Amino acid sequence: MSELAVSELSPELVASLEAIVGKDRVLSDADSKAHYGGDWTRVYRPAPCAVVLPGSIEQVQEVVRLAARENLAVVPSGGRTGLSAGAVAYRGELVIALDRLNSISDFNPVERSVRCGAGVITEQLQNFAQEQGLFYPVDFASAGSSQIGGNISTNAGGIKVIRHGMTRDWVAGLKLVTGTGELLDLNRGLMKNNAGYDLRQLVIGAEGTLGIVVEATMRLARPPQDPVVLVLGTPDMASVMEVLEVYQKRMDLQAFEFFSELALQKVVEHQGLQRPFESPTEFYALLEFEQRSEADMELAMELFEHCVEQGWVIDGVISQSVAQAESLWRLREDISETIARWTPYKNDISTTVSKVPAFLAEVESVVNGAYPDFEIVWFGHIGDGNVHLNVLKPDALPKAEFQQRCGEVSRWVFEIVQRYGGSVSAEHGVGLLKKDYLHYSRSALEVDLMRQIKRAFDPAGIMNPGKIFDL
Amino acid sequence: MKVLVAVKRVVDHNVKVRAKADGSDVDLNNVKMAINPFCEIAVEEAVRLKEAGVASEIIAVSVGDKACQEQIRTALALGADRGIQIETEGAVEPLVVAKLLKGVVEKEQPQLVILGKQSIDGDNNQTGQMLGALANMGQGTFASEVKVDGDHVSVTREVDGGLQTVKLKLPAIVTTDLRLNEPRYASLPNIMKAKKKQLDVYTPADLGVEITSHLTQLRVEPPAERQAGIKVESVAQLVDKLKNEAKVI
Ligand SMILES: Cc1cc2nc3c(=O)[nH]c(=O)nc-3n(C[C@H](O)[C@H](O)[C@H](O)COP(=O)(O)OP(=O)(O)OC[C@H]3O[C@@H](n4cnc5c(N)ncnc54)[C@H](O)[C@@H]3O)c2cc1C
Numbered sequence: 001m002s003e004l005a006v007s008e009l010s011p012e013l014v015a016s017l018e019a020i021v022g023k024d025r026v027l028s029d030a031d032s033k034a035h036y037g038g039d040w041t042r043v044y045r046p047a048p049c050a051v052v053l054p055g056s057i058e059q060v061q062e063v064v065r066l067a068a069r070e071n072l073a074v075v076p077s078g079g080r081t082g083l084s085a086g087a088v089a090y091r092g093e094l095v096i097a098l099d100r101l102n103s104i105s106d107f108n109p110v111e112r113s114v115r116c117g118a119g120v121i122t123e124q125l126q127n128f129a130q131e132q133g134l135f136y137p138v139d140f141a142s143a144g145s146s147q148i149g150g151n152i153s154t155n156a157g158g159i160k161v162i163r164h165g166m167t168r169d170w171v172a173g174l175k176l177v178t179g180t181g182e183l184l185d186l187n188r189g190l191m192k193n194n195a196g197y198d199l200r201q202l203v204i205g206a207e208g209t210l211g212i213v214v215e216a217t218m219r220l221a222r223p224p225q226d227p228v229v230l231v232l233g234t235p236d237m238a239s240v241m242e243v244l245e246v247y248q249k250r251m252d253l254q255a256f257e258f259f260s261e262l263a264l265q266k267v268v269e270h271q272g273l274q275r276p277f278e279s280p281t282e283f284y285a286l287l288e289f290e291q292r293s294e295a296d297m298e299l300a301m302e303l304f305e306h307c308v309e310q311g312w313v314i315d316g317v318i319s320q321s322v323a324q325a326e327s328l329w330r331l332r333e334d335i336s337e338t339i340a341r342w343t344p345y346k347n348d349i350s351t352t353v354s355k356v357p358a359f360l361a362e363v364e365s366v367v368n369g370a371y372p373d374f375e376i377v378w379f380g381h382i383g384d385g386n387v388h389l390n391v392l393k394p395d396a397l398p399k400a401e402f403q404q405r406c407g408e409v410s411r412w413v414f415e416i417v418q419r420y421g422g423s424v425s426a427e428h429g430v431g432l433l434k435k436d437y438l439h440y441s442r443s444a445l446e447v448d449l450m451r452q453i454k455r456a457f458d459p460a461g462i463m464n465p466g467k468i469f470d471l
Numbered sequence: 472m473k474v475l476v477a478v479k480r481v482v483d484h485n486v487k488v489r490a491k492a493d494g495s496d497v498d499l500n501n502v503k504m505a506i507n508p509f510c511e512i513a514v515e516e517a518v519r520l521k522e523a524g525v526a527s528e529i530i531a532v533s534v535g536d537k538a539c540q541e542q543i544r545t546a547l548a549l550g551a552d553r554g555i556q557i558e559t560e561g562a563v564e565p566l567v568v569a570k571l572l573k574g575v576v577e578k579e580q581p582q583l584v585i586l587g588k589q590s591i592d593g594d595n596n597q598t599g600q601m602l603g604a605l606a607n608m609g610q611g612t613f614a615s616e617v618k619v620d621g622d623h624v625s626v627t628r629e630v631d632g633g634l635q636t637v638k639l640k641l642p643a644i645v646t647t648d649l650r651l652n653e654p655r656y657a658s659l660p661n662i663m664k665a666k667k668k669q670l671d672v673y674t675p676a677d678l679g680v681e682i683t684s685h686l687t688q689l690r691v692e693p694p695a696e697r698q699a700g701i702k703v704e705s706v707a708q709l710v711d712k713l714k715n716e717a718k719v720i
Contacts, residue, residue: 226503230659277658304659317656320545321505322485324656 037089039082048089065181076208078150081142084431118149135223137164155205157427162383173217179458208464210457232316233281239312254288256383342392345406351422386426414440475581478510480539509587515654518550547665548657554670569601574678588646599646609639
């Protein structure tokens with residue numbers, strides 16, 4: 001792939017790019033390169049040749065056509081909150097940042113849909129929906145920075161998946177600029193469209209390897225009524241799963257998250273938050289449900305009593321106001337940001353929900369055995385069978401050595417994932433960080449088909465090369 | 472020592488309220504209600520006094536229709552021992568609330584009455600002070616620290632210039648400010664226990680109070696909408712706009 005990369009653009013190429021996007025929209029100073037060339041990960045050093053900020057779909061097309069002609073690799077960049085280095089330009093690629101395609105238009109109350117530029121911030125869409133008395137249900141801690149184009153390209157999940165699904169479920173249509181600079185208008189907002197392959201679905205989660213998402217028609221939901229949050233303390237992981245089963249059997253949960261005592265300690269200490277209750281427990285489950293009537297609350301209480309009688313729950317609290325619901329959510333949502341200072345080694349693994357207890361027991365014993373001297377923070381969307389396993393770097397240990405030790409243990413963890421038919425990346429994508437482990441979740445045949453699909457969309461191989469798999 | 476805490480049911484402070492279309496009132500239909508944040512702080516302070524062995528019994532009292540029992544139950548879950556609801560209909564003004572509370576004070580003879588400095592719906596900031604006058608008790612308002620010492624209570628008050636500490640002879644009235652404490656969450660086991668705690672309902676007549684109204688609400692309307700901002704290209708343009716359009720310099 002190295003013949004694709006350059007470290008400096010020729011003055012002629014800079015001039016051609018400037019002619020397309022305007023003089024101020026081609027950036028090559030060190031700060032801009034570091035900013036636009038990276039994402040939330042800190043493993044690879046951003047090293048793009050330059051950054052362009054197109055202001056229209058046509059400009060994106062022209063830049064891509066130019067890149068294809070010049071055999072120049074490009075990296076699409078959204079909100080740069082990705083956790084698998086998918087948006088990292090690390091070997092002289094040209095970064096195409098979608099920030100300027102940030103308008104929301106054509107709200108359609110009948111369809112409950114709205115058209116978004118790829119650069120619309122997730123929170124911007126959430127706020128827009130709220131102003132219309134509606135709700136955009138894909139939500140997570142980075143929603144204030146991540147973009148719709150990035151969400152689509154990673155098929156982002158988040159904290160409401162158990163009820164509302166992933167980003168995929170909210171994309172009614174999208175426009176893609178392929179590796180040859182052509183524009184595809186996929187699905188056009190249709191609810192029903194069985195006329196051939198649904199190419200839109202291939203683009204969702206493709207991490208920019210098939211082309212650049214420039215626009216999407218997103219669906220909106222009805223807002224939840226009176227959401228109530230519970231935080232329950234449990235003695236072990238198996239109990240968390242019992243609680244999930246008991247509640248899910250009887251109630252429509254909006255969310256079911258979990259975190260470990262160490263995660264709580266770090267968040268309480270560094271964010272100045274209040275513990276939910278005094279006595280520490282091994283794990284905590286966070287549940288959200290809609291209180292449509294008194295009966296919902298009574299049921300939630302009844303199930304709580306049952307869980308306490310069974311010994312699955314030791315203590316618990318319930319939000320009495322919206323402010324309290326938000327504070328309780330912060331206990332879960334602030335974890336990622338809080339532990340970022342320990343440059344954690346992140347694993348985002350999943351299996352089917354019913355297999356989670358046995359799966360986790362195995363993962364836990366491997367991890368606890370392998371890292372007796374490391375701090376391990378567990379949290380995640382356990383209601384979806386998805387856990388985030390974070391190993392914190394001890395301050396004294398050099399980064400390279402830490403990465404290497406974690407990498408070794410990852411293999412054991414992924415072998416368990418493989419045996420359980422799980423995924424090595426539940427929602428963060430593969431990017432560069434999980435590329436070597438893709439085969440634990442995907443067969444050689446599957447990966448080969450992916451390569452062929454990529455070639456069909458991007459014959460020159462310029463779209464985010466080296467991400468997910470090598471050609 | 473017996474402590475009386477007043478709690479009010481108000482619109483949840485995170486809810487964006489709307490005026491009714493006819494402008495007669497705030498639209499409370501399907502709106503999330505919660506305990507007034509300052510009252511929550513009052514309950515927390517009482518519970519801390521009890522945990523410290525200073526208070527022996529906490530009584531939570533609320534004035535309102537049946538729905539306000541929900542907020543009394545919250546106070547009971549947070550640690551109050553029993554509740555009193557004074558059944559009223561519609562909006563009651565601070566003077567009436569103060570008279571009703573005075574009735575409860577006479578019945579219960581608490582050594583300390585803790586109230587929020589104001590409730591976030593009416594923002595009146597009157598009830599505590601009026602109760603002090605009616606019941607002839609000393610008052611420490613806007614409290615950021617409360618220390619009971621024998622038959623006195625020291626109250627640190629948040630005043631404009633800084634902090635002021637007053638020493639009051641018990642029985643006394645304290646109204647809470649934001650910094651007094653951070654209220655705890657209601658634990659589920661305590662919420663269940665609270666269901667079994669005693670909750671008495673009185674009518675205003677039981678307390679010898681006749682409800683009269685001295686206030687008429689004329690109109691409720693939303694504040695004028697803020698105009699969208701613009702981005703200026705240069706300092707010169709900013710100065711020009713401030714001078715010639717906004718006419719502020
Ligand atoms: C604190 C924190 C919490 C998080 N929590 C969650 C969570 O709960 N669930 C979850 O799923 N993720 C989570 N993430 C990960 C991340 O926020 C999501 O993956 C998000 O969808 C990334 O969007 P982005 O715009 O930042 O994309 P980027 O990081 O900019 O890019 C991600 C990938 O998409 C590609 N890309 C970006 N824009 C486009 C485009 N317009 N066209 C084509 N390709 C494009 C990039 O090349 C890259 O491969 C979290 C991240 C952080 C920092």
